[in-house]
Amino acid sequence: MQLSGRIALITGAGQGIGKAIALNLASYGADVAVVDVNLENAEQTAKEARTMGRKALALKVDVSNLKETEEMAEKVFKELEGIHILVNNAGITKDGLILRMTEDDWDRVIDVNLKGAFNCTKSILKYMSKMRWGRIVNIASVVGVMGNAGQANYAASKAGLIGLTKSIAREFAGRNITCNAVAPGFIETAMTNALTDKIKEDLLKQIPLGRFGGPNDVAMGVLFLASNASSYITGQVLNINGGMVM
Numbered sequence: 001m002q003l004s005g006r007i008a009l010i011t012g013a014g015q016g017i018g019k020a021i022a023l024n025l026a027s028y029g030a031d032v033a034v035v036d037v038n039l040e041n042a043e044q045t046a047k048e049a050r051t052m053g054r055k056a057l058a059l060k061v062d063v064s065n066l067k068e069t070e071e072m073a074e075k076v077f078k079e080l081e082g083i084h085i086l087v088n089n090a091g092i093t094k095d096g097l098i099l100r101m102t103e104d105d106w107d108r109v110i111d112v113n114l115k116g117a118f119n120c121t122k123s124i125l126k127y128m129s130k131m132r133w134g135r136i137v138n139i140a141s142v143v144g145v146m147g148n149a150g151q152a153n154y155a156a157s158k159a160g161l162i163g164l165t166k167s168i169a170r171e172f173a174g175r176n177i178t179c180n181a182v183a184p185g186f187i188e189t190a191m192t193n194a195l196t197d198k199i200k201e202d203l204l205k206q207i208p209l210g211r212f213g214g215p216n217d218v219a220m221g222v223l224f225l226a227s228n229a230s231s232y233i234t235g236q237v238l239n240i241n242g243g244m245v246m
Ligand SMILES: NC(=O)c1ccc[n+]([C@@H]2O[C@H](COP(=O)([O-])OP(=O)(O)OC[C@H]3O[C@@H](n4cnc5c(N)ncnc54)[C@H](O)[C@@H]3O)[C@@H](O)[C@H]2O)c1
Pocket: 011, 012, 013, 014, 015, 016, 017, 018, 035, 036, 037, 038, 041, 061, 062, 063, 064, 089, 090, 091, 092, 112, 116, 139, 140, 141, 142, 183, 184, 185, 186, 187, 188, 189, 190, 191, 192
C-alpha cells in the first residue's frame, strides 16, 4: 500500500477523520493537499505532514462553492504537479426531527456533504484523467445505509453520496479511476462528542466489537482504497463500524 509519488487531496482535513486520513496517506508516502474551511487547522495538518518529509499544501476552501473547488483543483495540480487521490471527507450535521428541521438546515447539509463531493469530484476529474490512474474515496456514513431518526438531512446526503460513488465508478472505470465509499459507524471525534452519554451508551450496545471507532480505523480503510492494493475494487461501500451493520 505504498503511495510514494502519489498526490492526494483530502477535504475537511483540518481535524478529526480527515486529518487522520491525510496524515496516514502522508505516512505511506503521498504528498498531500489539505483542504478545509478552517485554514489554521489545515495549516497545522500540512505542517505535520511536512515533518514526515512530504510536500503539503494547505488551502482554505468551502467545498459547497464550485468556483472555489475549481480554483483549488487548478492550484493543487500546478503546485504539487499532479493529482491521483481525492478523499471527499468534509461533512457537517444539523440534526433535528423532520417536522422541526428548517429549510436552511436541510439545504446546508446537502450543500456541504453531497454537493461538496460533486463539486470537488467534477473539479479534479479533468486533472485526474490526465494522470491515467486515480482513486476517489467518499466518506459516507452508516446512517446513509440505515437511516436515523433526527438526521433526515444527513442520512439523505450520505445515501446520495453512495449513489454518486457508484455513478462515478461506472463513468470513469475506463480511465483507470476507481471510486468507492467508506461508511463509518460511530467514530470518536468533535462531531460525535456532542452526543449525550445516554445516546453513547445505547449506541455501544449495538456494536458487536464493543467499542467506538477512532479516526485511524477509518484512515486505514481509506488507505487501502487509495492504493494499488484495491485496483479491482470500484463502486463499493466499505463499512467500518465494529459490526454495527452487517
Ligand atoms: N464521527 C463520526 O462518527 C462519523 C461517522 C460517519 C461518518 N462521518 C463522516 O466523516 C467525515 C468527517 O467527520 P468528523 O467526525 O471528522 O467531523 P469534524 O467535524 O471533526 O471534521 C469535519 C471537518 O470538515 C470541515 N468542513 C466543514 N464544512 C466544510 C466545508 N464547507 N468545506 C470544507 N471543509 C469543511 C470542518 O472545518 C472540519 O475540519 C464527515 O463527512 C462525517 O459526516 C463521521
